[in-house]
Amino acid sequence: MGQAPSIVPGTEQDIYLVLDHFGGRLGRAWVETDEERTDRDTLLRDLLEGQYRDPQRIVAFNTSEGWSRDVSEEIAETLSQLCAGRDEVPASLEEFLQRHGHNAELQLSLL
Secondary structure: OOOOOOOOOOOOOOEEEEEEEOOHHHOEEEOOOOHHHOOHHHHHHHHHOOOOOOEEEEEEEEOOOOEEEEOHHHHHHHHHHHHOOOOOEOHHHHHHHHHOOOOOOOOEOOO
């Protein structure tokens, strides 16, 4: 049996999406993201800049290669390395890093 063609047009890159918690009655939702801002480097930059309120989970997928997976642990590890040279971790990332087990050597904010 042959492989079915992708229903997603023209995307051959890895796509990263964030499940964010908006608090209270708003709850959690997958954040709507412009197609040009779904790559790994942009995701990391947006996380470090506090573009997400309270990230819960990050998934990546590539429809042309036919895979998807939870990359929360991988992203948390990378963020830990990127934050190591900073005075403090952005407040929006503290719980994400704690939840995914990568906060031991980081200076968390006091706010």
